[in-house]
Amino acid sequence: MGCSCCRLVFSLLLAAALACRAAALWPWPQYIRTSHRRYTLYPNIFQFRYHAGSAAQAGCAVLDEAFQRYRKLLFGSGSWPRPSFPGKRFVLGKEMLVVSVATAECDEYPTLESAENYNLTINDDKCLLLSDTVWGALRGLETFSQLVWKSAEGTFFVNKTRIRDFPRFPHRGLLLDTSRHYLPLSSILDTLDVMAYNKFNVFHWHLVDDPSFPYESFTYPQLSRKGSYNPATHVYTAQDVKEIIEYARLRGIRVLAEFDTPGHTLSWGPGVPGLLTPCYSGSQPSGTFGPVNPSLNSTYEFMSTFFLEISAVFPDFYLHLGGDEVDFTCWYESNPGIQDFMKKKGFNDFKELESFYIHTLLDIVSAYDKGYVVWQEVFDNKVKVRPDTVIQVWRETVPVDYMKEMEKITQAGFRALLSAPWYLNHITYGPDWNDMYKVEPLAFDGTPEQEALVIGGEACMWGEYVDSTNLVPRLWPRAGAVAERLWSSNLTNNLGFAYERLSHFRCELLRRGVQAQPINVGYCEQEFEQT
Ligand SMILES: *[C@@H]1O[C@H](CO)[C@@H](O)[C@H](O)[C@H]1NC(C)=O
Ligand SMILES: *[C@@H]1O[C@H](CO)[C@@H](O)[C@H](O)[C@H]1NC(C)=O
Ligand SMILES: *[C@@H]1O[C@H](CO)[C@@H](O)[C@H](O)[C@H]1NC(C)=O
Ligand SMILES: *[C@@H]1O[C@H](CO)[C@@H](O)[C@H](O)[C@H]1NC(C)=O
Numbered sequence: 029m030g031c032s033c034c035r036l037v038f039s040l041l042l043a044a045a046l047a048c049r050a051a052a053l054w055p056w057p058q059y060i061r062t063s064h065r066r067y068t069l070y071p072n073i074f075q076f077r078y079h080a081g082s083a084a085q086a087g088c089a090v091l092d093e094a095f096q097r098y099r100k101l102l103f104g105s106g107s108w109p110r111p112s113f114p115g116k117r118f119v120l121g122k123e124m125l126v127v128s129v130a131t132a133e134c135d136e137y138p139t140l141e142s143a144e145n146y147n148l149t150i151n152d153d154k155c156l157l158l159s160d161t162v163w164g165a166l167r168g169l170e171t172f173s174q175l176v177w178k179s180a181e182g183t184f185f186v187n188k189t190r191i192r193d194f195p196r197f198p199h200r201g202l203l204l205d206t207s208r209h210y211l212p213l214s215s216i217l218d219t220l221d222v223m224a225y226n227k228f229n230v231f232h233w234h235l236v237d238d239p240s241f242p243y244e245s246f247t248y249p250q251l252s253r254k255g256s257y258n259p260a261t262h263v264y265t266a267q268d269v270k271e272i273i274e275y276a277r278l279r280g281i282r283v284l285a286e287f288d289t290p291g292h293t294l295s296w297g298p299g300v301p302g303l304l305t306p307c308y309s310g311s312q313p314s315g316t317f318g319p320v321n322p323s324l325n326s327t328y329e330f331m332s333t334f335f336l337e338i339s340a341v342f343p344d345f346y347l348h349l350g351g352d353e354v355d356f357t358c359w360y361e362s363n364p365g366i367q368d369f370m371k372k373k374g375f376n377d378f379k380e381l382e383s384f385y386i387h388t389l390l391d392i393v394s395a396y397d398k399g400y401v402v403w404q405e406v407f408d409n410k411v412k413v414r415p416d417t418v419i420q421v422w423r424e425t426v427p428v429d430y431m432k433e434m435e436k437i438t439q440a441g442f443r444a445l446l447s448a449p450w451y452l453n454h455i456t457y458g459p460d461w462n463d464m465y466k467v468e469p470l471a472f473d474g475t476p477e478q479e480a481l482v483i484g485g486e487a488c489m490w491g492e493y494v495d496s497t498n499l500v501p502r503l504w505p506r507a508g509a510v511a512e513r514l515w516s517s518n519l520t521n522n523l524g525f526a527y528e529r530l531s532h533f534r535c536e537l538l539r540r541g542v543q544a545q546p547i548n549v550g551y552c553e554q555e556f557e558q559t
Pocket of ligand 3: 325
């Protein structure tokens with residue numbers, strides 16, 4: 029059968045899915061028609077080429093480099109003998125994929141507003157990828173690479189196919205935590221590659237936290253000198269950060285940097301004396317420290333200078349300012365400076381004090397022409413924030429069920445990101461990807477206007493028990509469940525169909541050199557066939 033209108037057929041009938049197994053795309057496109065008519069690709073001849081009418085032409089780094097990457101992914105880096113094909117048979121071959129984009133933002137960064145739609149047409153007349161932007165072309169190239177298959181004899185084919193595709197949500201993120209454990213540069217770059225295979229488009233970099241401060245600041249070098257695990261080896265230099273941002277850009281991925289305050293900041297303390305609140309035991313300082321001290325002017329002077337640097341280093345419009353899990357004990361337990369400040373300001377509880385700090389910080393960052401994302405506590409504690417603030421939902425049931433929280437946030441008119449059901453660091457026995465897959469981000473009581481405020485979500489990999497030894501198999505293919513939920517139509521929700529394709533995709537990841545863990549009993553045809 030021709031498998032036309034696959035989306036509809038598949039959500040109704042698993043049998044149809046099995047018949048169409050070769051089109052094992054991940055994530056599944058919005059509209060696809062594919063058939064059994066196949067075209068041969070000769071590795072020695074095949075090329076990616078710019079359409080004469082394309083706004084981007086040779087010299088566009090984003091696409092030039094993508095062409096090279098996908099060539100290598102498809103055929104490996106070896107050389108191929110020239111095929112001896114009789115002219116007639118080549119009618120059913122394809123010499124090139126022609127790429128045409130409407131605008132050429134080759135030197136720019138992708139943004140929340142960037143279009144990622146593309147059309148891919150492979151038939152007797154053409155092999156053509158059309159998109160509005162280079163970012164859409166990147167998504168289409170990935171899809172094309174997943175359409176190509178190899179016969180038992182080793183011949184490459186692509187079937188007659190028509191795809192019209194676009195993401196359901198514009199913010200599809202993956203969080204890595206480089207504070208609980210340091211992740212080497214190569215782990216981050218490799219993750220960006222696999223993110224692109226999954227059409228993720230935001231790398232949420234939770235750079236620093238209580239345990240370590242690996243970001244090398246040029247205005248405050250003592251931060252990492254005193255706060256990292258090892259200032260020679262376990263830091264991200266300015267050069268590393270630049271490399272990560274550019275590597276991400278070339279894959280259509282934004283880098284959303286998070287510097288979480290006022291809690292989760294113990295590692296900031298040694299480098300900036302006076303920044304953290306000294307905790308008291310009775311009338312004496314106990315020698316331990318709490319959150320950033322909100323009662324001192326010097327705190328805000330420090331934050332102004334520090335975030336001026338951060339705003340310049342990270343080109344994305346958005347910064348993540350954290351704001352989660354502020355522990356009030358140290359403020360509460362009679363630090364006299366805090367008490368005086370509260371009295372002077374007329375604050376009755378510590379939420380007001382927290383609110384004062386965060387509000388002041390948000391003003392500082394806004395003045396640098398940045399937008400910001402914060403964790404849900406900022407909303408829950410009723411901090412006054414700008415109306416264009418993005419709120420990230422991470423708590424499963426506190427103070428309410430996460431879907432109720434999505435409802436409340438959007439009801440208040442704020443944009444929301446969902447993460448609560450997508451904590452990849454939580455592991456259990458068995459295939460847990462399907463619980464993540466079944467989540468429907470809009471399953472709350474809300475108007476269409478509220479639904480439109482859900483800009484996407486993020487899979488989170490917190491680092492307490494994760495470093496470069498186990499990062500890759502714990503991420504992949506599980507994070508793929510979130511990637512498809514955020515890219516594909518809400519009707520693409522059949523677990524059996526997803527299982528078939530995710531198993532296949534996991535094998536494809538192995539072929540691409542990614543040590544993705546199995547999701548089932550079985551084996552991969554390509555397991556030992558790395559090109
Ligand atoms: C591609 O075509 C081949 C036969 O030419 C067929 O076996 C395979 O199932 C097709 N794949 C898809 C996705 O239609
Ligand atoms: C893709 O195809 C659709 C429907 O034919 C068309 O409306 C749309 O403009 C095309 N998109 C691009 C980027 O060419
Ligand atoms: C802190 O700054 C405020 C406003 O600029 C000022 O009124 C206050 O006196 C300053 N406090 C100290 C201790 O310098
Ligand atoms: C999918 O979205 C459409 C349009 O928003 C909606 O009418 C439909 O109920 C949703 N279906 C599911 C299964 O969520």
